[in-house]
Amino acid sequence: MSRTHITCTVNGEDTDFLANPGTSLLDALRDELGLTGAKEGCGTGDCGACSVLMDGKVTCACLVFAPEAQGRDLMTVEGLSSADGVDGDHLHPLQQTFLEGAALQCGVCTPGFLVAAKALLDHNPDPTESEIRYALAGNLCRCTGYDKIIRSVQEAAVQLRSAT
Amino acid sequence: MTAIENPKTYKWVGTRPIRHDGYDKVVGKARFAADLNLPGQLHAAYLRSPHAHANIVSIDTSMAEAMPGVKAVVTGDDFPALDITDPNHDVSINVLARGTVLYHGHAIAAVAATTKAEAQAAAAAIEVEYELLPVVLGIDEAMADGAPLANEQNYQKFVGPSDPSNIATHTPLERGDADAAMAAADIVIEREFDCAHVHQGYIEPHACVVDTGADGKANVWASSQGHFMVRAITAAVLGWETSRIKVTPAEIGGGFGGKTTVYLEPVAARLSEKAGRPVKLVMSREEVLRSSGPAPGAKLRIKIGATSDGELTAIDGWMAYQVGAYGDFAGMVGAMSVASYKFPNLKLESWGVLSNTPKTAAYRAPSAPHAAFAIESVIDDIASELGMDPIELRLKNAAVEGDLTAMGMPHPRIGLVECLEALKASDHYQSEPAEGASRGVAVGFWFNIGEQSSATVNLNEDGTATVITGSPDIGGSRASMALMAAEELGIDVYSITPVVADTEAVGFTDVTEGSRATFATGKAVVEACRELKVELCRRAAQTMGVDEAEVEWVDGAAVSPSHGGEPLTLAAITAQAKRTGGPLTATASLNAAGAGPSFAVHCADLKVDEETGQTTIVRYTAVQDAGTAIHPSYVEGQMQGGSVQGIGWALNEEYIFSSDGVLMNPGFLDYRIPVASDLPMIETIIVEVPNPSHPYGVRGVGETGIVPPMATIGNAIKAATGVRMTSLPMSPPKVLKALGDAR
Numbered sequence: 001m002s003r004t005h006i007t008c009t010v011n012g013e014d015t016d017f018l019a020n021p022g023t024s025l026l027d028a029l030r031d032e033l034g035l036t037g038a039k040e041g042c043g044t045g046d047c048g049a050c051s052v053l054m055d056g057k058v059t060c061a062c063l064v065f066a067p068e069a070q071g072r073d074l075m076t077v078e079g080l081s082s083a084d085g086v087d088g089d090h091l092h093p094l095q096q097t098f099l100e101g102a103a104l105q106c107g108v109c110t111p112g113f114l115v116a117a118k119a120l121l122d123h124n125p126d127p128t129e130s131e132i133r134y135a136l137a138g139n140l141c142r143c144t145g146y147d148k149i150i151r152s153v154q155e156a157a158v159q160l161r162s163a164t
Numbered sequence: 165m166t167a168i169e170n171p172k173t174y175k176w177v178g179t180r181p182i183r184h185d186g187y188d189k190v191v192g193k194a195r196f197a198a199d200l201n202l203p204g205q206l207h208a209a210y211l212r213s214p215h216a217h218a219n220i221v222s223i224d225t226s227m228a229e230a231m232p233g234v235k236a237v238v239t240g241d242d243f244p245a246l247d248i249t250d251p252n253h254d255v256s257i258n259v260l261a262r263g264t265v266l267y268h269g270h271a272i273a274a275v276a277a278t279t280k281a282e283a284q285a286a287a288a289a290i291e292v293e294y295e296l297l298p299v300v301l302g303i304d305e306a307m308a309d310g311a312p313l314a315n316e317q318n319y320q321k322f323v324g325p326s327d328p329s330n331i332a333t334h335t336p337l338e339r340g341d342a343d344a345a346m347a348a349a350d351i352v353i354e355r356e357f358d359c360a361h362v363h364q365g366y367i368e369p370h371a372c373v374v375d376t377g378a379d380g381k382a383n384v385w386a387s388s389q390g391h392f393m394v395r396a397i398t399a400a401v402l403g404w405e406t407s408r409i410k411v412t413p414a415e416i417g418g419g420f421g422g423k424t425t426v427y428l429e430p431v432a433a434r435l436s437e438k439a440g441r442p443v444k445l446v447m448s449r450e451e452v453l454r455s456s457g458p459a460p461g462a463k464l465r466i467k468i469g470a471t472s473d474g475e476l477t478a479i480d481g482w483m484a485y486q487v488g489a490y491g492d493f494a495g496m497v498g499a500m501s502v503a504s505y506k507f508p509n510l511k512l513e514s515w516g517v518l519s520n521t522p523k524t525a526a527y528r529a530p531s532a533p534h535a536a537f538a539i540e541s542v543i544d545d546i547a548s549e550l551g552m553d554p555i556e557l558r559l560k561n562a563a564v565e566g567d568l569t570a571m572g573m574p575h576p577r578i579g580l581v582e583c584l585e586a587l588k589a590s591d592h593y594q595s596e597p598a599e600g601a602s603r604g605v606a607v608g609f610w611f612n613i614g615e616q617s618s619a620t621v622n623l624n625e626d627g628t629a630t631v632i633t634g635s636p637d638i639g640g641s642r643a644s645m646a647l648m649a650a651e652e653l654g655i656d657v658y659s660i661t662p663v664v665a666d667t668e669a670v671g672f673t674d675v676t677e678g679s680r681a682t683f684a685t686g687k688a689v690v691e692a693c694r695e696l697k698v699e700l701c702r703r704a705a706q707t708m709g710v711d712e713a714e715v716e717w718v719d720g721a722a723v724s725p726s727h728g729g730e731p732l733t734l735a736a737i738t739a740q741a742k743r744t745g746g747p748l749t750a751t752a753s754l755n756a757a758g759a760g761p762s763f764a765v766h767c768a769d770l771k772v773d774e775e776t777g778q779t780t781i782v783r784y785t786a787v788q789d790a791g792t793a794i795h796p797s798y799v800e801g802q803m804q805g806g807s808v809q810g811i812g813w814a815l816n817e818e819y820i821f822s823s824d825g826v827l828m829n830p831g832f833l834d835y836r837i838p839v840a841s842d843l844p845m846i847e848t849i850i851v852e853v854p855n856p857s858h859p860y861g862v863r864g865v866g867e868t869g870i871v872p873p874m875a876t877i878g879n880a881i882k883a884a885t886g887v888r889m890t891s892l893p894m895s896p897p898k899v900l901k902a903l904g905d906a907r
Contacts, residue, residue, distance in 0.1 A: 022281075036199035037192020039417070041367040042449040046832035049367055077192035095190040099182045102797035105639045105805065107189030108196060108368040108417030130841075137841040140832060142365045142418050143639065144801055145808030146840040 008069045010035070011079025019066035026050045026061035028069070029076060037077035037111040041140065048139030051112035052076050058119040058138075077111035080118060093159040094118060094152070101152035105143035113139050117153045125161050129154065172792075175719075176650040177860050180797045181657045183643040185415075197371035197387040197414035202442040205373065206235055206276040208435050209283035211290045212455065213265035213272055216301075216520040216825025217314070218294040220263055220272065228275055228289045233282035236438035237290070238431060239273045244403035248317060252400035254490040257317075258523050259401055259430050264297070266315050266489035267520050268826045269454030271427075276435040276443045299520045299825045303463045303484045306330040306517045314518040315489050332491035333516035335499045337570050340509030345478035349469030353545050354480075356465045357538040359874075359892040360818035361458040361486070364527045365809070365837045368417020369452045374432035375442035382433045384411040389423040389636055390675030395667050401430035409433070412666040413636045420638075420809070421526030422457050424675050453830040457525020458819055460485040460494045460516075462534040468542045474552050476543070476561045478509035483538075485531055487516045488524040494531045501532035501871075502539065503569035504580060504609045504763065505561040512570055520825050526677060528806060529610040529867035533813065533874055537892060540606035540875030545888060554605050554879070555593070558765075559584050562607075569611070579789030579853030580607065580763040586849050587765045592785040597769040601782050604880030608764045608871025612864040613678030614756030618671025619688035621649060621696055623748040627735025628659040633685050634673025636664055639805075639866060640798030641681040645689050647794050648860060652693035654720025655734055671753045679864025682794055683855070684756035690859045691752035703744040704732045758857020762864060764788040766807065766872035772884045777900030779815055779881060785847040786872075791855040791863030799865050804846040806869025812838045813870070814877040818893050 003018040010033065017032040024043075029035045029052070038061050041049035045060040052061045053075040080092045094114050097103070104110045113136060120127060120135040127135065132153050133146070141149060188194040225237045240262040246253045261270050273290050277283035298312035305311060307330065314330050346352055368387060376382040382404075386394045391411035399406040416423060432445040447456065462485045469478040481502070485494040495516030502512060547557040562580045569575065587593050587605065597603050620632040631649045635641055642662035650657040673685065701715040704722030708715070708729070715724045721731035741748055769783040786803045793799040816836045820828045829835045854861025878889045887902045 030199075031201070035192070036195075039196065039368065040198070040446075041369070041417075042832050044449065044831055044833065047367055047449075077190075081191045091187075091190065098190050099186045102180070102183070102640075102801055104186065104189050105798070105801055106366070106368070106416060106418045107185070107194050108366075108415075110189050111192050114190065129845075133840040133843070137839040140367055140837060140839065142367055142420070142809065142837060143805045145804035145806075145846045146838075146843055147804045147846045148797070148801060150840065150845070 004067045006067055006070050008071060009073045011075055021065065021067055023066045024062050025064040025066050025069050028066035029061060035076050035078050039108050039111065048112045048116060049109050051115040051139065053115060053119055056119065056122065058116045077114055080114055093156040097152040097156040097159070101148050101155060103144065103148040103152040109139060109141045113141065113149055121157055121160055126157060174651050176647045176657050177792065177794050178796060179647065180795060181643065183640055184646055184662055185637065185642055194415045196368055196417050197373060197385055198446050200373045200385050200414065202373060202375055205442040205444055206278060206439055207280040207283050208274050208276045208432060208443050208445040209280060209287045210271045211273040211287040213261065213268060213270040215265060215294055215296060216268040216299045217297040218265050219297060220261065220265065221293040221295050223273060224291040225273060227291065228286040231282065231286040231289060233278035234275055234286045235441065236276045236435045237273060238434045238438065242434050243401060243430065252397055255397055255425060256401045258490065259427060267522050269522065271455065274431045274435060276439050300330060301519055301521065301821060301825055303486050303517050306519050307484065314520050318491060318518055330518040331515060332487055332518055333495040335496045335514040337499055337512040338510065339568070339572065342478045342480045342509040342511035345509035346467065346469045346480060349477050350472040351546060351549055352467060352469045353542050353549070354465065354467035355542055355888065355890055357541070357890045359462040359534045359537065361461040361521065362813050362817045362819070363453055363458045363835065364420040364422035366418030366420060366422055369447040369449060370427050370456060371446040372428045372432050373442060373444045374429060374436045376433050376436035378440065380408055382409045382436065384409060384429050384433065385414050386411055386429055387414050387416045387423065389416065389419045389638060389677055391636065391667055392634060392672050393424065393675045394426055394429055397426040398429040398433060402433055410666055410668050413664050416636050416638055420528045421530060421677060424526050424677050425457065427456055449832065450830045453835060454827050455522055457523055459527035460487050460524045460531065462486065464534060464538040466538040466542050468546060470546050472550065474550055474557045474560050476505050476507055479507045481512045483512070483535060484515040484517050485534065486519050486521070488521045489518060490523045492516055492524055494524060498531035498535050500569065500571050500611065501535050501609060504563055504607050506563055506567050510570060521821065528809065528870040532608065532610055532871045533810065536606065536608050536871045537874040537878065541878050541888065544879040544882065555584055555588050558607055575761060577853065577856055578761050578763060579851050582851050582853050583763050583765045583787045583789055586851050587767055587785065587787045590785060590849060592767055592783060592847060598782055601769040601771050602880050602884035603767065603769050604876050604878065604883055605765060605767045606872040606875035606879055608868050609761065610679065610868040610871060611761050612683065612759040613680050614684045614759045615674040615678065615680055616755045617673045617685040617688045618751065618753040619685060619692050620670060620749065620751040621689065621692040623696060623734065623738045625738050625741065627655065627733065627738050628661065629653060629655065631660055631662045631689055632665045632670050633689065634665060634670040635676050635681040635685040638676055639802055640795060643798060644682045644794040645686060648686050648689055649693050652690055652697065653734060654717065671751065679762065679866040680759065683759055683858055683862045683864045686862055687756050687858060688752045688754050691754065692750040695750040695752065696748060699748055700734065700737050703737050706744050707732060707740060758855070760791050760855030760857065760863035762789055762868040764868040764872050766876040768876045768880045770877065770880045770884065772881055772899060774903055777896035777903065779877070779894065779899065781811065781844055783844055785849065786869055787849040787851060788865060788868055789851040789853050789863060790865045791858065792852055792861035793850050794860065794862060796850060799850055800848040802865045803848045803869045807846050807873055808838050808843060810870045810873025811843070811877065813892065814874040814894055816893055816895060
């Protein structure tokens with residue numbers, strides 16, 4: 001089977017890769033581009049662990065064929081932080097509040113939550129608790145009971161609003 | 165909030181630093197098993213049984229072997245047949261079936277190929293001829309006289325070999341005279357309950373990468389709750405010496421007990437051996453639900469007698485746990501979990517029952533939630549019949565130090581009374597439920613365990629420390645190890661690097677289970693640090709030129725009154741290590757005794773929509789005795805996570821089997837775990853009644869939180885509707901039916 005050449009933007013950089021037409025965007029990101037932050041929890045779009053932004057919209061990368069990324073602007077969890085350092089100074093406020101608020105335990109759902117929460121705050125900088133809960137209802141977490149995740153998103157929203 | 169403050173104050177223990185593994189997890193760098201790729205790596209896929217019970221007449225892999233990209237195929241014939249008395253026999257035939265498939269989804273063969281798609285296509289091309297056998301699905305059916313056998317090889321581990329049956333275990337317990345006490349009781353309530361199978365529901369499917377070399381040694385990267393367990397079982401299933409296998413723990417994406425056994429690693433190891441290349445094997449979500457351990461289903465009959473002033477005088481219980489196609493400890497542990505009340509007279513009979521369903525696995529306080537659902541429901545009915553406050557009735561009968569568990573073991577110092585008092589005093593319990601909402605409370609117990617742990621602490625030349633353990637971190641244990649080490653050594657918690665090392669880099673350590681990591685492995689860390697402090701003082705004495713006995717370790721430095729000079733910091737001592745005797749390192753290994761039993765009390769306010777049967781929780785509080793909360797945020801996290809898993813168990817989650825034993829809801833769409841919009845905040849109250857058997861009083865907090873929610877919610881539904889729900893889950897159709905039946 002001949003592979004398709006796909007060009008797109010990933011985390012702000014022009015990127016190209018090859019993929020079979022039937023390969024999911026998730027597998028392409030993980031196996032072709034080495035971006036393993038997005039996880040496969042179900043492969044059926046039910047858990048949100050593979051959430052990425054596609055032209056700013058939260059998308060389950062497991063439900064998108066890799067060639068559908070042609071010409072699109074993608075953001076994965078790896079693009080949320082601009083820093084490589086370990087001091088934490090340059091983390092996105094969501095990443096920082098998730099750390100400070102103990103919003104992760106095993107951490108396997110965390111990349112998906114961070115991406116989905118960023119999409120929420122991009123569109124709604126001052127969400128109510130209920131709006132956060134519904135915006136994140138497509139992301140499953142089995143460790144935390146969601147409490148500390150919701151609080152961390154609330155805190156990040158406050159920080160982002162005061163920064164602008 | 166924290167109630168019943170630990171009387172001791174610490175500098176680090178009880179603080180909330182950012183966890184050491186947190187950064188990698190928020191930037192997408194954390195390496196879970198499926199994130200690893202090795203050069204030349206193949207991908208593997210299974211062929212699984214389409215029948216719930218059948219003999220395998222023949223397997224023909226020739227067509228699969230000839231397919232594109234295929235490098236190796238294995239079946240049960242590629243593994244040694246373990247004797248039926250071997251402790252790893254059952255796991256061995258669960259990993260790949262031998263001659264008989266015992267449930268729908270039982271693995272039969274596996275293929276390694278260049279791509280996953282090629283492996284899947286080849287697995288589907290394996291031809292198997294089956295001879296169908298009768299399928300046993302329910303507890304009543306399995307226990308009936310003359311029932312067909314779910315597993316003809318069932319070796320009755322706990323009751324001894326006798327006539328073949330579907331009984332895996334039978335645990336009768338008795339004290340006092342329950343029959344006489346029931347006859348003398350002022351009030352007796354008896355009810356029958358049933359609980360569907362539920363799954364642990366970790367978000368990360370089982371995954372591993374194995375590289376078996378030409379030297380006959382295998383390197384395994386595994387997602388598990390215990391990599392020494394993976395090494396032992398993988399070796400046993402392969403028929404190898406354990407020394408041929410090295411297991412490196414990957415980050416684990418949730419376990420909750422479900423990753424305390426092995427499914428993949430021996431298969432991947434043999435495929436890798438045959439192909440001469442590394443093999444990655446990852447379950448799909450469907451495979452996780454069909455073929456990895458759910459928690460048992462159960463049927464329970466609970467009868468409790470009481471005096472008119474609310475003294476619980478007797479319990480008579482019959483509890484049957486459906487453990488799947490293989491013998492399991494679930495029935496026994498169910499009996500062990502009855503321990504919250506004094507019950508002077510007690511008669512319990514607990515069973516483990518086989519069926520042609522997946523092999524069950526531990527799930528957070530295994531078997532206790534079922535028993536607590538039944539017992540706490542009956543107790544609540546007694547309280548309402550007697551017109552007593554449900555907390556007062558429980559306080560009147562709560563077990564305290566010296567009272568006996570159902571197993572006849574006296575409780576050590578426990579905190580049930582303190583938990584009940586803390587809930588009673590809470591803002592939640594002191595406030596009326598919101599308009600239209602009703603309230604329920606219930607108690608949960610888990611005994612916790614100790615087991616074997618090892619820790620090595622290396623002091624580095626710059627005054628930092630590396631804390632190396634063998635306990636996979638499933639909920640924040642690295643942070644708690646670092647906090648205890650910081651407290652002992654007197655250095656900053658961020659000067660400590662906690663590491664979970666592979667099977668060749670740290671001493672043997674049992675599985676992270678039974679809420680034991682912070683308790684037992686933490687104890688080993690503390691012991692190693694204490695040994696280092698003695699050595700640090702010795703080195704300091706040498707440098708100061710004073711007698712060793714005159715040097716004390718205070719706040720991260722050696723001080724000596726007779727020396728008079730500046731304290732010698734840890735960094736100053738390690739910098740001089742070469743001149744004072746070499747590197748500073750210590751190892752401690754132990755088999756921890758004295759695990760502290762843990763109690764929880766939960767309170768829920770909820771509304772029931774009588775048109776749809778839908779239950780909505782509007783307020784929820786979890787109270788739990790942590791002993792000492794080393795990192796309170798992660799103690800709260802365990803309580804909240806356990807509560808929400810219990811809420812899912814109570815309201816939504818269930819395995820639905822067809823009449824021929826096929827799981828009808830093998831995905832997160834139909835096996836619906838709670839999502840954020842289903843829930844309110846989960847309020848937490850940490851009670852600290854220190855465990856005298858741990859240097860900081862740790863009890864372990866992982867499990868108890870899942871025990872109370874089902875009865876808490878059932879009791880609140882009763883308060884809301886007047887109807888006692890006796891079947892889990894209390895899903896909208898069941899609630900609607902119960903309301904209709906009551907009208």
